[in-house]
Amino acid sequence: MVLKIAQITDTHLFADRKTAMRGLVTWDSLGDVVAEVRDWKPDVLLLTGDLTHRGEPQAYQHLIERIAPLNLPTYYIPGNHDQVDVLNQEFKDSPFLADNVFQRQGWQVLLLDSTLETAESGEGYVSEAQLQELEQSLTACSQPTVVVLHHHPIPMGIDWLDTxxxxxxxxxxxxxxxxxxxxxxxxxxxxxxxxxxxQGIQFCGTPSTCKQVLREEAREQEAYPGFRGLRLFEDGTYQTEVIRSHPG
Ligand SMILES: [Fe+2]
Incomplete structure (x- = not known):
């Protein structure tokens, strides 16, 4: 038995579906990625922040329209572009689950809110309360664990991003x-x-469903929208891959 988890992130939807971010219409590119997710047949979906660009209720409703037909248990965390209260209000019904800890098929998944209310440039922070919760969950359950948050906790090697x-x-x-x-x-x-x-832990950054940050040496396909698939096996091993949709 294998548990298949899909991670969709940084969808950056707008209240108007036709709005583009840096030349790409985020509603359209999310549609392409969701088609790939459907074909990959996950058991669980994770949405890991920047779900909307400006936090409007209509933008969250657009996301629901894209995600709900997948009919998957869907866990979510906010990013620096989200409005947490609006997000929680709009996602209160199925298939969205507000839990920040779940266990399935011998694995534990812990979701953290790394947003910082006083952030000036979208930077993140893991609060003392979140650290305590993390420690409690890890003390209480020794099953193989995936920790999920919006912000990167190790450097990407890109100066502006690493601030x-x-x-x-x-x-x-x-x-x-x-x-x-x-x-x-x-x-x-x-x-x-x-x-x-x-230090023995696999750190995984996942492409946005819209525009990517490109390193100087990036190949053409690294600009494509995508998602991450995880296969978690009962013996504690895993496989992970990024699947991209081809634009146009
Ligand atoms: Fe983002």
């Missing part, structure tokens, strides 16, 4: 590395594919 990650990442990493069951950390925010093993 807006988790500001107290060392406290977060110190907590994680005390618990050997932590296998993966998933995040959005960076709008690019990133995979790196750090």
């Amino acid at each position: 807006i990650g988790v500001q107290n990442s060392q406290a977060f990493l110190n907590c994680l590395t005390r618990f050997p069951q932590v296998k993966l950390v998933l995040f959005g925010h960076v709008h690019l594919k990133f995979d790196e093993l750090y």
Whole structure:
């Protein structure tokens, strides 16, 4: 048995579906990615922030219109572009689940809110309360664990981007590395594919469903919208891949 989880992130929807972000209509590109997610046949969906660009209720309703037909248990966290109260209000019904911890098929998934109310440039922070909750969940359950947050807790190697990650990442990493069951950390925010093993934990950055951040040496397909698929096996091993939709 395998648990298949799809991560969709940084959808940046607007109240008007025709609005483009840096030349790309985010409603359209999300539609292309959702078609790929449907074909991949996940069991669970994670939405990892920047779900809307400006936090309007209509923009969240557009997201529901795209996601609800997948009919998947859907967990979500906010990003720096979201309005948390509006998000929680709009996502109060099925298929959305407000839980920030769940266990399925021998795995535990922990979702953290890394948004910072006083942020000036979209930077993130893992609050003391979130760190305590993380520690409690990891102490209570030793099943293989995936930790999910919006902001990146390790550097991407891109100067401007690395100023807006988790500001107290060392406290977060110190907590994680005390618990050997932590296998993966998933995040959005960076709008690019990133995979790196750090102190035995796989850190995974996932492309946006719209515009990507491109490194100088990026190949053409790294500009394409995409999502991340995770296959979690009962023996505690995993596989992960990024699947992209071809624009146009
Ligand atoms: Fe974003």
